[in-house]
Amino acid sequence: MLNHISKIQPGIKTKRISSYDRSGGNADFITIPAGETADIAVIAGAGIIKHIWITISTPDRFIRRNAVIRMYWDGEESPSVEAPIGDFFGQGWGEEYNFASLPLAAAPAKGKAFNSYFPMPFGNGARISIENQSSEPINSFYYYIDFEEHQSIPASEGRFHAWWNREVTGVHPEEGETEWGVIGPQGQNPTTEHNYVFADIVGSGQFVGINYYVDNPGPMWYGEGDDMWLIDGEDWPGSLHGTGTEDFFNSSWCPNEEYAHPYFGYAKVPSKLGWMGRTHCYRFFLEDPIRFEKSLHASIEHGHDNSLTLDLSTVAYWYQSEPHKPFPALPAKDQRGNMPEINVRAVHQWRHEWRKSKGNEPMLWGNEE
Structure with a gap:
């Protein structure tokens, strides 16, 4: 520099x-x-x-x-x-x-x-x-x-691109919404089929960053999902395969604290039960761009084996040769609103339903299985 x-x-x-x-x-x-x-x-x-x-x-x-x-x-x-x-x-x-x-x-x-x-x-x-x-x-x-x-800029100089995506993810495993095997044994995910996609690029270029916004409606750790990169049309598991969301964002052990590095960090974290609420993670590949010659498909699991319902939004940043693959239509304004906040009242209502499922015994504490 x-x-x-x-x-x-x-x-x-x-x-x-x-x-x-x-x-x-x-x-x-x-x-x-x-x-x-x-x-x-x-x-x-x-x-x-x-x-x-x-x-x-x-x-x-x-x-x-x-x-x-x-x-x-x-x-x-x-x-x-x-x-x-x-x-x-x-x-x-x-x-x-x-x-x-x-x-x-x-x-x-x-x-x-x-x-x-x-x-x-x-x-x-x-x-x-x-x-x-x-x-x-x-x-x-x-x-x-x-x-x-x-005086001139050659066509070989990559053009800057950025794409916003958003999805409220569904739960795919048979055991339902779970993590860490809390509800039952978790399965394997040898595919990107149900992953959240944050880049789907055609052309030659290099991927240089992502802002990742996750709104978690439950208290469970959201970050067991692996990042998966399929370069130039290759099959799973691809050239780059991660070990967990916090690992992808260069942190460790389920962090819930703000941290700002020039290349990665957590700009916003929730202060609720567990990891419930809104977390903003970021990672910029300025020293280690992810290069591709024909295409790049980049995705991440929403919980291990795509086991969690999350509101995920991302902006991906990259450079590539033109022409680029046109983006999907941007969702309309009324489709870009936030999901309703899950607050202490909702958690208490969940507890009430749990008590009913246990026969409303008067001394139930909450750890009974």
């Missing part, structure tokens, strides 16, 4: 597109009415976007899911980046909280400042748009797009 910074490179110009007040005043923002789309950057020629900064003011407290960021390279019609804006920059569930990593950050105050340092090359134009799918206006949308103008 230092060699890159210190190298003198004539012919490269540093430019910025921002929301500054063109009159010279202090109204340094744009507005995006409800239901409308704004192009915040339209750049001709060749170059590399080096940094993006955004902050938003709106009556809509769920704008991080209701606003969608898209990016297009080289005149393409299908976006190479498409995600709810909060999820893309490292905030799940439409929430505000601080997030720190090397390529992405949600900075103070209270995570309201979005930053990206992913380099985003283009050879023949770039466009970044924001769609406000909210019923409320974005009254103030502030932004910087810092980029370099180059």
Whole structure:
């Protein structure tokens, strides 16, 4: 990195597109009415976007899911980046909280400042748009797009991509929802068939990161699921096969504490019973990208043998040659809402049903099998 910074490179110009007040005043923002789309950057020629900064003011407290960021390279019609804006920059569930990593950050105050340092090359134009799918206006949308103008960028330079996916997973094992063999013996999973898929890529490139948002409706540890990578059409078990979700995110032994490393960490953890609630994990492969020449299928189990119902959302980040495989249609706004929160009342109701199943004996404690 230092060699890159210190190298003198004539012919490269540093430019910025921002929301500054063109009159010279202090109204340094744009507005995006409800239901409308704004192009915040339209750049001709060749170059590399080096940094993006955004902050938003709106009556809509769920704008991080209701606003969608898209990016297009080289005149393409299908976006190479498409995600709810909060999820893309490292905030799940439409929430505000601080997030720190090397390529992405949600900075103070209270995570309201979005930053990206992913380099985003283009050879023949770039466009970044924001769609406000909210019923409320974005009254103030502030932004910087810092980029370099180059004389040319070769087609061999991979184009940046990011894709948001979300699934409320079902339980597939015959013994029902379980983990650690609590309910009964757990089976084997020699396939990716029922896994949660976070990347399904066609082309040549390298995978460089993931934000992983899990909402767990029960107290059981959610992270026995293995990550599985099938490169260039290979069969299971593939070239890379993990040993558990926390292992994939470079931690160990069922963590439930915030931790921020430039490449991996836990930006948000719950403070409920066990691992019940919302956890945000992240992992960036900046020193160890996962390379592929024809395709990449990346997935993870939701509990060992896909044994848990979880609300999983992810943003995957990678570079690849164009053209790319178009993304599935982004779920509509009303399909991107959070699942209802499981709280102490629900847990008490579960306990009540358990007591009834035990004949309502007066001295039942809770450990009786």
